[in-house]
Amino acid sequence: MLRVSDTLDGINRGLAHVIRWLALIMVLVQFAIVVGRYVFGVNSIAAQESVLYMHSTLFMLAAGYTLLADKHVRVDVFYASAAPRTKRRIDIFGHLFLLLPSMAALTYWSWPSVRNSWAIFEGPIAVGGIEAVFLLKSLIPAFCVLVMLQSVSLLIRLFSERAPQ
Template sequence: MDRAADWLDRVNRITGATVRWIALVMVILQFGVVLLRYVFGISDIALNESVLYLHATLFMLGAGYTLLVDGHVRVDIFYAKARRGTRAGIDVFGHLVLLIPAMLALLYWSWPSVRNAWAIREGPISVGGIPAVYLLKTLIPAFCVLLIVQSVACLLRELARLRAGRE
């Protein structure tokens, strides 16, 4: 089970290693937007939207990596004080009952919108913006798939932990 989980982890490690550079590009681009606007009086809608696209890409594609490194916000009332086996049980419940079903539902309900956006090559959000909203909408199923992949990897590890605790 650990080898399968490691293989699944690799998907989000590679994605995280790639996507983290978007943060740097986004900061530099936003600095350029501010500089152009307030120093030179130049404003460009497509340039402004590119920051939005990068921000969406960073967070949507980085969510699986964040789960991998346990960086998501957790409401922790009993979890920290619980025994290791209890924590593993809570995590198994969370993945099986909450995370995976929610991502499958989001994937199911968002797919028609994504499919339609690709069919018409949905245009810009604003006049003069980036004519690629279909790419932005594609981040939704990618987000779901990356979180499901990482959730399955975490689930395999927690099940192995529970099984090891019983032996």
């Protein structure tokens, strides 16, 4: 089972190594947009939307890796001072009853919008924008799948460990 967990971790780790470059590209494009607008008086809606697309892609596709690296937002009211055994129980509960069901619900409720967007190849958000809103909406189920895969990986590891005494 740990081999399955390693494979699932590898998916999010590999994807993170590729999409991390979007952060740099996004900053450079935004810098070029600002320079173009305020120095040269040139403006491009498509370029502005490309920053939105890159930011969305970076955020949505890196969420699974963020969970893997344990860098996600955690409400530490009880967790921070809990014993390792209690932390393990909280993690298992959170994955099984909060994270996985919410990702499944988000996938279920967003799917009709994604499907309809692909059916009509939904166009730009603004006139002159990028004609690929259908790709942007596809990030929602991709986000859910990547987070669910990482959650399953973490659950495998949690159940494989002996409970700390």
